[in-house]
Amino acid sequence: MKGRVPRTVTEAGEDRSQPLAAFRDTGAFVLLGDPGAGKTTEFEWEASSLGDDAICLSARDFLALAETRAAQWSGKTLFIDGLDEVRAGTGDPRSSLDEIRRRLDALGRPRFRLSCRAADWLGSDQERLRMVSPGETVTVLRLDPLRDPDIEHLLEANLGDAEARRFLKSAREKGLSGWLRNPQGIEILIAAFTGGRGWPPNRRDAFEVACLRMAGERNVEHRDAAKDQPNPSEILDAAAELCATLLLSGAAGCSLDASGSDDDYPALDRLGPTDRSLARAALDTKLFTEAAPSGVRRFAPHHRQIAEFLGARQLARRIESGLPVGRVFALMAAPDGAPPTSLRGLAAWVAGPRRAAPGGPRGRRPGGGPADFSPRLRRVVRGPLSARPGAPD
DSSP states (O other): OOOOOOOOEETTTTOOOOEEGGEEEEEEEEEEEEETTTTTHHEEEEHHHHHGGEEEEEHHHHHHTTTOOHHHHTEEEEEOOHHHHHHHTTTSSHHHHHHHHHHHHHTTTTOEEEEEEGGGGGGTTHHHHHHGGGOOOEEEEOOOOOOOHHHHHHHHHOOOOHHHHHHHHHHHHHTGGGGSSHHHHHHHHHHHHHIOOOOOOSSSHHHHHHHHHHHBBBBBHTHHHHHHHHHHHHHHHHHHHHHHHHHHHHHHOEEEEGGGGSSSSOOOGOOOSHHHHHHHHHHTTTTTTESSSSSOEEESOHHHHHHHHHHHHHHHHHHHTTTOHHHHHHHHHHSSOOOOOGGGHHHHHTTTTTTTOTTTTSOOOOOGGGGGGGGGGGGGGGHHTTSTTOOOO
16 A cells, blocks of 8 residues: 555554654653554564664564574664564464564563554563563554545545545545555555445455456566466465465464475475465465575465454355354464454454354454364364365364
């Protein structure tokens, strides 16, 4: 999406919004926000404003590289993005933060910023981070929703002045104002609206139309290289299969180079796609992004919200084809039977308006996850999903 607006935040326990830039002198802060709120964009912007004095990287990359990059990162402010993403594949949500704390301590307690989905932030996290922060102080910030002038600016940047006014008026009339407070909500609505089908009647259709449009758009670096583009609907199906596998296994993405694969980025072939050529084509669309350069080609879903929708789309189709609902929810359940926080978005999409996920679509227990079932589940999950339709629950 084109354009950017300066964002504001509210400090925990306060009721006054301030620019995120006002906290640049803070030794350590945590940025919380809803899915798609723009946490990653703000981290990238803030890190770029500090130039060579800052490093911005995912929490996964921080955990993987901290031990070998100590000298390179010395004296820099670290922007560590996505605590919730590394919590997604662990049984105990505290363990990932403990690993981050261990590495921060080994680095000499540098200045840092950490982002996390608000729903995945635990009450004890702030106190535990204080032990490894400069001055033993951690400020917790909540990213504010977009303001009206912000919404208007983003719409004008993407649609032009006249079309933006019509778009905004229609969105409000159709009760979609809530979507406009979230940058990804705007992006999805624009993609759906400009797809030529008019306004989507509901949230599911908005995601479907937007994802189909993204499936037809190849990443810039691959657009000219491809002579024959598969049908976008076929690519979307392949992408949905990949997303279901990645979410259930707790992996961040996949690697095209088997020699450079690991648990976070297993080789594409290990994911067992039904059609490898379609899966490969899906990775080159806007539905996926190439992970930070590491000498091998790695891809991850464009955004977790999109991955959750597509993964649920795949699981729902398997259910409609005869796969028992109980088996699907068993794959998503923690030991207490409820979906862990890392999979509740997926579970909510699968449950939909006519089903109820065990424990509710927003499972309350923050522990558990795919890693609890067996060591093999992190590597291969297509076996259970490929079970014979009609098999007993």
